[in-house]
Amino acid sequence: MALADGVYAIAITLLVLDLSVPRGLSSSEYRDALSELLPNLGAYGLSLWVLGEYWRGHRSIFRSVRQVDAQVIGLSVLGLGVAALVPFPTKLVAEYATEPASVAIYAAAVAALGATHLALLLVLARRPWLRGEPTPEPAPAPGTTLYAVDLGSTVVIFLLTIPLALTFGSVAMLWWLVMIPTKIVIGRWGRATTGTTG
Numbered sequence: 001m002a003l004a005d006g007v008y009a010i011a012i013t014l015l016v017l018d019l020s021v022p023r024g025l026s027s028s029e030y031r032d033a034l035s036e037l038l039p040n041l042g043a044y045g046l047s048l049w050v051l052g053e054y055w056r057g058h059r060s061i062f063r064s065v066r067q068v069d070a071q072v073i074g075l076s077v078l079g080l081g082v083a084a085l086v087p088f089p090t091k092l093v094a095e096y097a098t099e100p101a102s103v104a105i106y107a108a109a110v111a112a113l114g115a116t117h118l119a120l121l122l123v124l125a126r127r128p129w130l131r132g133e134p135t136p137e138p139a140p141a142p143g144t145t146l147y148a149v150d151l152g153s154t155v156v157i158f159l160l161t162i163p164l165a166l167t168f169g170s171v172a173m174l175w176w177l178v179m180i181p182t183k184i185v186i187g188r189w190g191r192a193t194t195g196t197t198g
Contacts, residue, residue, distance in 0.1 A: 001062050007080040008055040014087040015044050015051075018094065043094035046176070047086055054083060054113050057151060061120055064131045071123055072130065079116030085109055093173075103165035103172050107158040114155035121148055146190045153182050 019040055021033045058079070065072070089106035096102040124131055157178055164172035 001059060004055070004058050004062075004076070004080055007084055008051055008058075011084050011086055012048060012051050015047050015090055017087075018091055019044060039097060040094040043090045043097075046093075047090040050110055050113075051083060051086060053154075054079075054117065057117055057147075060147070061117065061124070065124065067130055069127070069130065072120065075116055075120050075123065079113060079120070082109060082113045082116060086113070097170045097173070100165045100167075100169045100172075103170055104162045107161035107165060107172075111155050111158040111162075114151055114158070117151055118148065118155065121151070146186070146193065150183070150186045150190075153186060154179065157182065 019037065021030065021037065025033055058076075068076075086109055089102070089109045092099075092102035093106045157175065161172050161175050164175055
């Protein structure tokens with residue numbers, strides 16, 4: 001978990017390295033530079049949310065893990081490698097959002113990160129001797145159907161964006177907005193099934 005914390009922290013830090021305004025600009029050039037920075041800020045915000053959610057998910061998955069084996073380690077390293085890669089497609093989306101390949105590459109990276117988490121859940125579900133007793137929490141807990149649905153919805157939404165991006169271009173990014181109602185519905189379902197409120 002310490003390695004994962006470090007990788008996610010570095011990946012999030014790398015997201016901000018492209019956010020800068022040159023020195024010595026006139027007032028009009030300064031306003032233009034800020035306007036040109038807006039796509040970078042949007043991409044930063046999206047990737048910060050994505051990496052934050054997956055970091056939280058990674059910690060939730062491993063909260064109940066008592067020991068690991070080679071497959072769990074391999075899947076974890078693969079997932080961390082994809083997480084470390086996220087700043088690259090983020091820059092592509094920020095600077096070349098009108099290019100269909102940029103949107104498709106970003107969507108593929110996010111879906112791949114989610115797929116590694118789903119694979120970890122599957123491996124741990126099939127190897128109960130690796131898990132300890134799960135700790136109760138209001139958010140979807142690791143190993144539960146709710147958590148898998150939450151994670152799976154993210155993977156599916158971003159996977160669907162790949163062919164949409166290649167067909168319709170950057171308009172496909174609007175499909176990512178489906179995440180908002182999807183997460184709300186899953187959250188309400190989770191509260192209803194666990195009996196929590198708020």
